[in-house]
Amino acid sequence: MTVIIDTGCANLASVRFALQRLGDHPLISADPAAILSADRVILPGVGAAQAAMTQLEQRELLSVLHKIEQPLLGICLGMQLLGASSEEGAAPDNPIRLPNLLPLHTARLKADGQPLPHMGWNTITPTEHPLFAGVVAGDYLYFVHSYGIAEGPLTLASCTYGSPFSAAVGRGNIMGVQFHPERSGAVGARILKNFLEYPA
Amino acid sequence: MLAKRIIPCLDVKAGQVVKGVQFRNHEIIGDIVPLAARYAAEGADELVFYDITASADGRTVDKSWVSRVAERLDIPFCVAGGIQSIDDAQQILADGADKISVNSPALSDPSLIDRLNDRFGRQCVVVGIDSWYDADSGRYRVKQFTGSEASTRDTGLDTLEWCQTAIARGAGEIVLNVMNQDGVRQGYDIAQLKAVREVCSVPLIASGGAGTPQHFAEVFQQARVDGALAASVFHKGIIPIPELKQFLLEQQVVVRP
Numbered sequence: 001m002t003v004i005i006d007t008g009c010a011n012l013a014s015v016r017f018a019l020q021r022l023g024d025h026p027l028i029s030a031d032p033a034a035i036l037s038a039d040r041v042i043l044p045g046v047g048a049a050q051a052a053m054t055q056l057e058q059r060e061l062l063s064v065l066h067k068i069e070q071p072l073l074g075i076c077l078g079m080q081l082l083g084a085s086s087e088e089g090a091a092p093d094n095p096i097r098l099p100n101l102l103p104l105h106t107a108r109l110k111a112d113g114q115p116l117p118h119m120g121w122n123t124i125t126p127t128e129h130p131l132f133a134g135v136v137a138g139d140y141l142y143f144v145h146s147y148g149i150a151e152g153p154l155t156l157a158s159c160t161y162g163s164p165f166s167a168a169v170g171r172g173n174i175m176g177v178q179f180h181p182e183r184s185g186a187v188g189a190r191i192l193k194n195f196l197e198y199p200a
Numbered sequence: 201m202l203a204k205r206i207i208p209c210l211d212v213k214a215g216q217v218v219k220g221v222q223f224r225n226h227e228i229i230g231d232i233v234p235l236a237a238r239y240a241a242e243g244a245d246e247l248v249f250y251d252i253t254a255s256a257d258g259r260t261v262d263k264s265w266v267s268r269v270a271e272r273l274d275i276p277f278c279v280a281g282g283i284q285s286i287d288d289a290q291q292i293l294a295d296g297a298d299k300i301s302v303n304s305p306a307l308s309d310p311s312l313i314d315r316l317n318d319r320f321g322r323q324c325v326v327v328g329i330d331s332w333y334d335a336d337s338g339r340y341r342v343k344q345f346t347g348s349e350a351s352t353r354d355t356g357l358d359t360l361e362w363c364q365t366a367i368a369r370g371a372g373e374i375v376l377n378v379m380n381q382d383g384v385r386q387g388y389d390i391a392q393l394k395a396v397r398e399v400c401s402v403p404l405i406a407s408g409g410a411g412t413p414q415h416f417a418e419v420f421q422q423a424r425v426d427g428a429l430a431a432s433v434f435h436k437g438i439i440p441i442p443e444l445k446q447f448l449l450e451q452q453v454v455v456r457p
Contacts, residue, residue, distance in 0.1 A: 144276075189274060
């Protein structure tokens with residue numbers, strides 16, 4: 001069973017529908033027991049970091065996140081929530097503190113004068129990682145965001161919009177994608193399928 | 201590299217896709233879900249669904265089809281038409297829409313844009329602007345309640361100023377629909393879109409006037425818009441999307457093949 005964490009402020013339905021199109025039957029839940037007994041867990045997210053953190057706190061899910069040992073995939077804001085801090089809606093010298101499953105910092109995209117949010121289909125360059133099996137450099141995925149994570153040792157795939165940033169990050173069982181695989185056509189479906197097949 | 205987006209617009213009335221000429225004489229094109237799925241399969245980058253009667257009638261959009269579309273579609277889509285409150289938007293986003301677009305209600309109460317941004321984030325909030333070139337004053341002006349000819353009114357607002365106001369309040373994308381050009385397929389209004397592009401720091405989508413593949417190439421190359429929206433040329437099969445994208449690639453416009 002795949003559990004999609006009910007963050008209250010996320011676009012849960014489209015992630016659920018995307019998994020259903022792959023033949024999976026996910027459960028949307030905020031129940032710690034359901035989350036911790038899942039085969040794999042997805043942390044979706046749209047909206048602002050602070051609002052999402054408030055939801056996670058109110059639902060007492062922050063400690064649950066740290067206990068997840070199954071494959072965990074954060075999507076969009078859900079990827080940023082895996083990190084340690086975010087500048088979104090905060091002063092750069094006083095960022096919002098995040099759950100810190102991975103040592104990552106979210107900052108405003110350096111778009112070099114191009115419109116923000118970075119919205120639309122952009123190409124990625126994946127690394128050799130099971131999440132990107134069958135995905136090649138130049139494949140298009142759908143992005144919608146104004147904040148992102150710089151490239152670093154945990155980058156699993158790169159994208160460029162003005163400057164390079166992490167299209168995906170991960171370490172061990174914890175993975176995150178900045179794009180929306182649930183809205184990225186056949187390539188996105190392949191990435192979700194790879195996650196469903198990721199060894200638990 | 202970020203691709204330019206090709207966005208079929210499906211005008212929805214009573215659960216059917218319709219399209220009229222300059223907002224009149226609506227003819228039924230077909231059922232929503234199969235049309236949406238067909239566009240996605242053909243390579244559309246995104247879809248917009250406008251309930252064109254909603255604002256004029258003071259109703260909210262009929263939501264029953266949103267989750268049916270979300271269930272089937274694997275590309276992003278935006279829902280517009282009569283979204284007047286946070287609750288309206290909440291339901292549509294919960295049903296699986298990626299973005300909501302506000303037009304007339306945001307003109308009546310601009311704080312709606314702030315509230316939508318606060319609750320859902322800028323990336324969900326599209327502001328649609330129906331703009332009209334007023335030859336007498338030489339200005340671009342905003343119209344409201346354009347769902348029917350009888351209800352349409354001139355707001356007296358300047359299009360460039362309203363665009364900037366909407367962005368300052370939290371719009372994450374602007375769809376500029378040039379009413380003089382709508383449904384007549386004579387090309388996008390490049391001059392107006394260029395003027396709006398200068399003041400628009402968020403993604404800008406051109407709407408109204410597409411008739412040939414060349415029109416798409418021009419609006420991307422000359423007005424530097426992020427996406428181009430069109431309806432009749434796609435519904436009537438005048439421009440197949442795969443051929444359009446092939447043409448744009450040959451013109452060095454970056455599109456998702």
